[in-house]
Amino acid sequence: MQWWARRQFSRRRAIPYEVGTYRAGWAAYPELVRQYHPELNGGVVLSQIPLAADVLLCWECTVGHRFAATPTEQRERPGPVRRRSAWCPECSALARPQPVVLGEARALPRTPRRPAPPLCTKTPDLPTGTAFVSECAPRPASAAEGRLRAELGAVIEFDAAVNAVKVSRPFFRHTEVWPDIVFPELRVALEYDTVGRHGLEHVGKREDTDLRKDRALRAAGWEVIRIRTGTLAPLGPHNLALSSVGAKGIARIVDELRTIRGALLVDAYLR
Numbered sequence: 455m456q457w458w459a460r461r462q463f464s465r466r467r468a469i470p471y472e473v474g475t476y477r478a479g480w481a482a483y484p485e486l487v488r489q490y491h492p493e494l495n496g497g498v499v500l501s502q503i504p505l506a507a508d509v510l511l512c513w514e515c516t517v518g519h520r521f522a523a524t525p526t527e528q529r530e531r532p533g534p535v536r537r538r539s540a541w542c543p544e545c546s547a548l549a550r551p552q553p554v555v556l557g558e559a560r561a562l563p564r565t566p567r568r569p570a571p572p573l574c575t576k577t578p579d580l581p582t583g584t585a586f587v588s589e590c591a592p593r594p595a596s597a598a599e600g601r602l603r604a605e606l607g608a609v610i611e612f613d614a615a616v617n618a619v620k621v622s623r624p625f626f627r628h629t630e631v632w633p634d635i636v637f638p639e640l641r642v643a644l645e646y647d648t649v650g651r652h653g654l655e656h657v658g659k660r661e662d663t664d665l666r667k668d669r670a671l672r673a674a675g676w677e678v679i680r681i682r683t684g685t686l687a688p689l690g691p692h693n694l695a696l697s698s699v700g701a702k703g704i705a706r707i708v709d710e711l712r713t714i715r716g717a718l719l720v721d722a723y724l725r
Contacts (some may be wrong), residue, residue, distance in 0.1 A: 455495060455496045455498060456510075457507065457508065457509035458470070458496060458498055469502075470502075471502040471503070471504070472502070473499055473502055474501045474504060475501060475502060475527055476500075476501050476502070476503060476504055476548055477501040477529045478685065479505045480500050480501060480505065481650070481684075481685035482657050482685045482686060482687065483528075483529060483657055483658070484649065484653035485538055485541050485652070485653050485654065486500075486513075486528050486529070487500060488516065489513045489514060489515055489516075489528075489541060489542070490513060491512075491513075491514055492509065494512040494513075494514065494520070495511055495512055503525060504524075504525070505525050505529065506525065507524070507525055508524060509524060509525070509607065510522045510523065510524055511523065511524070511525065511528075511637075513528065513542075515539070515541065515542035515544070515545055516538070517542070517544075517545060518529075519544040521542065521543055521544060522524075523543070528541065529657075529658050530658060530659060531543070531546075531658075532657075532658050532659065532660075534655060538654070540556075555679050559626045564592075564602075567599055570710055571627055572627070573624055573628065574590060574627050574628045575629055575631045576588075576589055576590050577590070577598045577620070577628055577629050578620075581620065581673040582620055582621060582622045582674045582675075583621075583641065583674040583676065584619070584620045585616045585618065585619050585620075585621060585636050585638035585641075586616065586618055586619075586620065586630075587615050587617060587618070587699060588617055588618035588630055588632065589629070590618075590628060590632075590714065591617040591618050591632040592632065594634070595634075596646075596648070597637075597648050598646070598648075598699070599634055600725075601699075602634075602646055602681075602699050603635055603706055604637070605699065606635065606644075606704060606707065608725065609704055609706060609708065609724065609725060610637075610711075610720075610723050610724055611725060612635075612636070612637045612638065612639070612640075612723065613638060614635075616636045616638050617632055617633075617636060618631065618632050618636070619633065619636065619643065619671060619674060619676060620672065620674065621670040621673065621674045622670075622673060622674060623670055623673070624671050625666070625667065631643075631667050631670055631671060633645055633671070633678070634646045634680075637711070640711060640714075640715050640719065640720065640723070641675060641676045641677070641715075641722065642676065642677050642678070642679060642711060642714055642715065643671055643676055643677070643678050643679070644678075644679050644680075644681070644707070645664070645678060645679070645680045645681065645682070646681045646685060646699075647664070647680055647681060647682050647683060647686055648683045648686075649683075649684055649685070649686065655660075656679060656686055657686075661689060664689060665689060668689070668690055669710065677692060677714045677715075678690060678692060679692045679693070679694065679707065679710050679711070679714075680692070680693045680694070681693075681694050681696050681699065681707075682694065682695050682696075683695075683696060683697060683698075684697070692710055692713070692714060694706055694707065694710060708720065708724070
């Protein structure tokens, strides 16, 4: 690659970046690790390439499509979708519905811009920052989240039925957000983040959604603790890197609650 040759010249080294230099950063994108092949890129392995490098790399999806894209283009490609094919532009184009024109070819009329969807009317009219039970909240995403709720409930008293917080700004057609676990009296939300089965959750642009949700909660007077599992990097000041949540993990969560709200208040709710 010409980019590699330029780095050899500018850094005056035969190997500008050692193998493994950027392994931690790329580990958050397992689908991209599967699509990258050193033999298609002059033998340079992915962990030698900075995540923001301005270089066109050759990728091959699981179907066999080969395409060129920069690391930044690949990391930002999934957007709001959850399909693995979204990481490949050809698979994504094939999955997109195509317009059908009957008879003589003609210019298609310009589709008028659709108005923004209305806000959900099921959110109760409550003061900003109020915790409540929402009928719109999704079910727990994983069994691990349910176990975490049960283990926390055995240590600290909170209403496990409460699943939403009223916010001032719309968040995906709602004026409410749904943390994984809510501590109403402490005004602290707990989020349990994993990359999911396909490695697409809480990475790339989905991190922007997580940060937007955290900002909405803080604007409502709440604080957020995020448990970041696997290779997920911290997003905020109260993030805990845990491979799993056992007795030690529960103790760290309680200590973080004390850091946020003070031991005097938090310990009053301990069982």
